[in-house]
Amino acid sequence: MNVIETKDVSKIYNPDTIPVYALNKVNLNFEKGEFTAIVGPSGSGKTTLLNVIGGLDDASNGSVMIDGSDILKLSGGKLIDFRLRHIGFVFQAYNLIPVLSAKENIEFIMLLQNWPTKKREDRTKEMLEAVGLKDKSGSKPSQLSGGQQQRVAVARALASKPRFVLADEPTANLDSKSAENLLDIMLKLNLEEHITFIFSTHDPRVIKRARRVITLEDGKVVSDIQQNTEQELARQ
């Protein structure tokens, strides 16, 4: 079952002068539970594609259907609500709220979604355990390492059980041990909770462990390869 369908999505800068195609008629389908890497050289359109799918940026043409709704046609409060209810974001620079503790950061989106207190607290506890930060629940982001912060960011993105998670170069700022650790966690949550992961990356370790690898060049999809089965991923 498709979670996301992009149809002829283009993003063109300077359309009236010298057009630059950040995305050029991208047609992709993403199924529930995918663990997909979007790769390509710098400037190939990876981040733009994630931004458009996540409703953070407009497309010049095409449509992005999520659960039968074209999110490119949503605006204002509806688009914000859509992001809140359906999408989890993991940013390269973690982007946690500095004045909140790890626990409070994880809770934050559930709070915005008005989860009941008990359910919210249980889920936060579960996520802290899942990302191995149970003993750091009261720490502020400034008291955590980069790897720990990114684990909190992943927990925050997944806590409210979104339809899918978009991660833009999630391991880019991490050392190799932290990156491996984060990947393990993301993979585990993907398999256990069947949440779709789509991430852009340059990191060969991430690419190796993805089930599907989509390569972009000059805004176009140049390859779309299935490389690992769920069982293989689980074994890894």
Next chain:
Amino acid sequence: MIIKLSWRNLWRNRRRTLITVASIVFAIILANIMDSLLLGLNKQMVDSLVGVYSGHFQIQQEGYWEDKSLHNSFVPNDSLETALEGTEGIKGFSYRLESVALAATNKMTKGTLVMGIDPDKEKNITGFDKKIIQGNYLGETNNQALVGKGLAEKMNISVGDSLVLVGEGYHGASAADKYEVSGIIRLGSPDLDNNIVILKLEDAQFLYGAYDRVTSIPVFLRPNQPQEQAIANLKPNLNTDFIVKPWQEMLPMLTQSIGLIDALRVIIVVLLYVLISFSILGTIIMMAHERMTELRILLSIGMRKKVMQLMVLIETFFMALFGAVLGFLASYPIVNYFKVNPIQFRGKVADGWESFGIDPIMPTTVDFGVFTKHTLIILVISILLSIYAIHQISSLKPVASKK
């Protein structure tokens, strides 16, 4: 959670928040001191002039103010006295008969204002006896006179001298009598001191042939008693022949002076508010700009702009409230100190004040209404200034995911 976020955001840059809070505290203290001093000055002027001479209002016969003639005098009756005694807030009242006469010594004649008073009543209400600078206050003996300081100097009159008053009495009767100067009085008002001769009420009534008649009843109120309320309470019980004349109409110069001080008060306080507004605005601008990326992230992950705007509003409100409450609390001991130990003027400044009949001191008025007013104004200003940050948030775009 929003309140928790706002509170913690406030303390992200502790030093900046404390500096802004301190500037709010000082602005409120300054505004309170300034307001309390100038209100105190107004009160001092009113107490000095109104409390000593005119009364807070007077009961007069209809038409007397326009034509201050004995023909517009009246005989106070029991019902009038009962009405005055039954009105809440009235400290006391007196009876006066005022007219003009020529005052003559063996060397000089001069036009004067003659005022007949009830010595005992005035002693209790206006403290005329404390204004005597030479000789004695009016006693039991008839045909005694108090002469204004300026008039005594001009006519070279001393205590014990004889003074003859000649004039026109009630209904055109001739008025003439001789008095012994028992004392020299200084009321403070140059106009009065240069012209006044004070007699016992019965002597003045005898002089003018206006037996039992008075021209006005000055009424004095208890401290902090609203004048309008006392007048409103009294009016329904008054005969329609009488009018109530408030001091604001009888002493236009004083009213204007108070208006001038009020205008000055407003200008100074507005200047203070403008200064403090820039300080708060500076903090709001810095807070908004340094957190723009963070706010964009919040927008990206699903926080509605209205909630963010509320968060920023609460932050500003917290900061202003903190400063305003501290300013309120700190103002009281300072303002109260200047009430107990008023600023005292000396030398020529003091002489100048005294020449207008005002005591040369500047006490503050401790009025929690004033404190509350400034506290609320600062809160409202802060909320209005946070519109800047609210506007910034309304045009916010989500963060690009790569950042």
